[in-house]
Amino acid sequence: xxxxxxxxDSQGRRIRVFDTPLVSGLNALAAVVGLIAxxxxxxxxxxxxxxxxxxxxxxxxxxFFALVFPLWFGMFYALGSRGALRRRGTRRFDISAGxxxxxRMFRLMPRAGYVVVPIFVILGxxxxxxxxxxxxxxxxxxxxxxxxxxxxxxxxxxxxRTTYLHDLALQSRLFLGxxxxxxSIATMxxxxxxxxxxxxxKDQTAQWGGSEPWPGPVEPRPPYVMRAGTxxxxxxxxxxxxxxGGGLIxxxxxxxxxNAKLIPDHGSVRxxxxxxxxxxxxxxxxxxxxxxxxxMLHVRSSAGTDVHVTNDPxxxxxxxxxxxxxxxxxxxxxxxGIALFVLRANPGLRFLLDQxxxxxAIAVLPWIGPTVVGLLLLIWAVVDRVxxxxxRYWIGETLPVSLAEAVLPSWPV
Numbered sequence: 472x473x474x475x476x477x478x479x480d481s482q483g484r485r486i487r488v489f490d491t492p493l494v495s496g497l498n499a500l501a502a503v504v505g506l507i508a509x510x511x512x513x514x515x516x517x518x519x520x521x522x523x524x525x526x527x528x529x530x531x532x533x534x535f536f537a538l539v540f541p542l543w544f545g546m547f548y549a550l551g552s553r554g555a556l557r558r559r560g561t562r563r564f565d566i567s568a569g570x571x572x573x574x575r576m577f578r579l580m581p582r583a584g585y586v587v588v589p590i591f592v593i594l595g596x597x598x599x600x601x602x603x604x605x606x607x608x609x610x611x612x613x614x615x616x617x618x619x620x621x622x623x624x625x626x627x628x629x630x631x632r633t634t635y636l637h638d639l640a641l642q643s644r645l646f647l648g649x650x651x652x653x654x655s656i657a658t659m660x661x662x663x664x665x666x667x668x669x670x671x672x673k674d675q676t677a678q679w680g681g682s683e684p685w686p687g688p689v690e691p692r693p694p695y696v697m698r699a700g701t702x703x704x705x706x707x708x709x710x711x712x713x714x715x716g717g718g719l720i721x722x723x724x725x726x727x728x729x730n731a732k733l734i735p736d737h738g739s740v741r742x743x744x745x746x747x748x749x750x751x752x753x754x755x756x757x758x759x760x761x762x763x764x765x766x767m768l769h770v771r772s773s774a775g776t777d778v779h780v781t782n783d784p785x786x787x788x789x790x791x792x793x794x795x796x797x798x799x800x801x802x803x804x805x806x807x808g809i810a811l812f813v814l815r816a817n818p819g820l821r822f823l824l825d826q827x828x829x830x831x832a833i834a835v836l837p838w839i840g841p842t843v844v845g846l847l848l849l850i851w852a853v854v855d856r857v858x859x860x861x862x863r864y865w866i867g868e869t870l871p872v873s874l875a876e877a878v879l880p881s882w883p884v
Contacts, residue, residue: 484869484870485867485868485869485870486864486865486866486867486868486869486870487866488860488866490864491860491864491866492864493860493864494664494668495665495668495669497661498661498662498664498665498668499661499665501542501657501658501661502658502661502662502665504538504542505538505542505654505655505657505658505661506658508535508538508650508654508658509591509651509654509655509658511535512532512535512647512650512651512654513594513651515527515531515532515535515643515647516594516598516644516647516648516651519598519640519641519643519644519647520640520644521640527639527640527643528639528643529642531643532642532643532646532647532650533646535646535647535650535651535654536646536647536649536650538650538654539649539650539653539654539657542653542654542657542658542661543653543654543656543657577660579660579663579664579667580659580660580663581659581662581663581666583659584659584660584662584663587655587659588655588656588659590655591651591652591654591655592652592655594648594651594652595648595649595651595652596648597648598644598645598647598648598649598651599645599648599649601641601644602641602642602644602645602648603645605638605641606621606638606641606642606645607621607623607628607638608620608621608622608623608624608626608628608638609621609622609623609642610622610635610638610639610642611627612635619631619632619634619635620635621634621635621638688862688863688865690862692862693858693862695855695858696855696858696859696862697852697855697859702852702855702856705848705851705852705855706848706849706852708845708848709845709846709848709849709852710845710849711841711845712841712842712843712844712845712846712848713841713842713845713846713848713849714845715841716838716839716840716841716842716845717838717842717845719835719838720835720838720839720842730825731752731789731823731824731825732823732824732825733821733822733823733824734751734768734812734814734822734823734824735814735822736814736816736817736818736819736820736821736822737814737815737816737818738813738814739811739812739813739814740811740812741809741810741811741812742809742810742812742824743807743808743809744804744807744808744809744810745804745807746804746805746806746807747803747804747826748801748802748803748804748826748827749801749802749803749804749824749825749826749827750783750785750787750798750800750801750824750825750826750827751768751783751798751799751800751801751802751822751823751824752787752788752789752796752797752798752799752822752823752824752825753796753797753798753799753820753821753822754794754795754796754820754821754822754823755795755796755797756794758795758797760797760799761817761820763799763800763816765780765781765782765800767814767815767816768780768800768812768813768814768815769812769813769814770802770810770811770812770813771810771811771813772804772805772806772808772810773806773807773808773809773810774806774808778802778803778804778810779802779803780800780801780802781800781801781802782799782800782801783798783799783800783801784801785798785801785827786798787827789823789825796821796823798827799822801827812824
């Protein structure tokens, strides 16, 4: 799919982002990243044929599968649609013209690509055929109870650890094989376009009459564009605010959801707790909770006094291992120490103790301000670089057709 460029007059050709050295740099980056990804993905793909626990899961193949989208759709659009409709001088949406432009991009593939890509296509097809029809569901491990399942569209099939590991390897082989096919094509395309633009540098330099493939700006630097030093300071402050503040918020929330303490459904337990407001959460399968009463729970503080337990008036919730917990009891610890919890509930119920959601939200409030300021500074820096780019590379300016044909790498297509 492709969109036409701005309407052209008969006197010249408008300079586009696709004409600038930025695209050459993106192509080179895509080729390097794709090559590195191919090496690691191929190694992991081969490991899926080894027996036993090879330690492969979604965390290992997901980055390669996710990499397909920016490499394929982003770079393929930037390469293949750079002139399909531009010569028509219209903004009309034309699927056939865009598809033809994409197919023409295969001419950019270097000769090595006609050997490399078929190899990865064979690996991808073999991985798909050997894994897709043998997988009865998505392998899952439930830490609660240490059970292994295959999730077949919501139907959980209990399996052994050996079957779980085998199907986990098949799943990794399936996704890695598909990733190898698309990454190999995108890598060869990006490399071919980078090489084509690199060959044009000498011609561009001769046409411009200078020592650089792209001349300097013809207008004075706009006053609102930041200098390099100012930009560095802004980015430093943005990184400190958004990175540090956002990171502390994430770490705090992760520790909040990960520090819930288990209370036995029928027995006692001693817990070391800081002062604060706490909620006892009950596991509610399918959002249906069992009946409870505050009299089920007796809490004694480290000072030997009883802690008042009430029904939780809030709508606090907690999630763990894809299971939903809802707040049922509420209590306040006046001072830190070791508290004794005695619970008398029906067998099979699962209770967790954690600070209330409100306590967690209050704890991260001081970091929200720096995070927002850092994000605003980051947006300002990005907008500033867009303005600088338009000024530096004459985006939107019109060149005579004779000069555009010789200089701009996206003319003709």
